[in-house]
Amino acid sequence: MRIVEGIGIGVLILLAALALLFLRRVVIARQGGTIELGVRLSTMVPGRGWSAGLARFAGDDLRWYRIFSFWPGPRRVLSRRGLSVDRRRTPDPAELLVLPPDWVIVRCISRQSPVEIAMAERALTGFLSWVEAAPPGESTPETRPYRYRTN
Template sequence: MTAAVWAVLAILAFAGIVVALGASRLHRLSHRVGSFPCQARAGGNPSVAFTLGIAHYAVGRIEWYRCWSLSPRAARTWLRDRLVVTGRVPLDHAGQSDQYLVRCRYDGADFELSMSAAAYAGLASWLEAAPPGRRDLVL
């Protein structure tokens, strides 16, 4: 075989490994207890596209991971006592009958999340469930 053929095979093998690692990461994240699909974008600009992601409840915080990434770390982390839901809008008009646009504020920065109605119910319950002064003990 020529060097060009070996180079093409090496590139294909590398691409296959990257795809397998990404699929494995996405599978692990989406099958963790307390995980739910959740898209995010900066608030105030509806022309900006949502970024696909998976959110996960941790002790006293929500960790949000990008879907199309190989990073083992969360792209965003929101602590429960600093996260405020400022509003929600059902997305029925966009043909998404079970989706909500959830407007949030964290440390003075506004952002928006798009999630299912069940995920929103879980988020609202999680935010309201912690007793004052004991927020780090509730999952």
Template sequence: MLMVLVLSLCGVALLLALAGLFAFGLRRRLLQRSGGTFDCNLRWNAPAPPDEYGGEYAGESDVEEQGRGSGQGSGGAQGAHGAGGRGVGGGKGWAYGIARYNGDQIEWFRVFSYAPRPRRFLERNRIEVLQRRNPEGEEELALLSDAVILACSLHGVRVELAMSEDALTGFLAWLEAAPPGQRVNVA
């Protein structure tokens, strides 16, 4: 009797785990069905690289509170904030996600989430590209092997996006294809 109960509970747990995995896969398929998606790691409020004197760049500050509402739509979702390892090359703070082009904005979804809404909205006219670099140190382990990191400023918040070379080409082309009159800064 006890053995049947244990086996039943194990079976239910296995079915729940499989249903969860199925839901992740289904959500990803639904996000990708409209096209215009790419894998994109994101680090919100990323640390500025040290300048030649060992400090941070002038003008870079921790504007997390100002940027928390920025770059978000009506969903009001909170961002993927980095915890420790705040130096450039630190592998912490990266969140794996899927980005989807939607008109003049990019919707960014966390991969390991069941939320149907985007976690972040990146508006084309608010993105300023600061630099492009390759992963360093622990980032090489935290990111996909072919990732290129693009450091941007969005509403005064430093945001880093890591994507493949092909996705980066598409992203930069999307930025440059802004309608006439929109300010676009692509480094």
């Protein structure tokens, strides 16, 4: 009888955790201006290090939240001030194991460090518009997003 109770409690805890993750995603998405976005957290192994998430545009910031995290705040914040798009490319065969085939990988350079982000082709247009809409005086020839290289 104790084994059945233990299994029941374990299943209940697992369901509560899944419900909490779902509720967190709903709260983030409800605020509007969200897109699905993958961020490469590690470049140690080629084609690996990608983490799925949800990004929300908030003024001059793009706030990225990991999908499978209980932390309520963003894991990474990209400010469009000083953000430039270096290049764009399609996913490598190894990256296609974790990224959808219709996604595009964009390498951005910010004031902190370079970052690779992956998003759907249709979301890329909105992202580039957001980067380009930097406040006056922030956009210089080297930070304009339309000057990127492909592959």
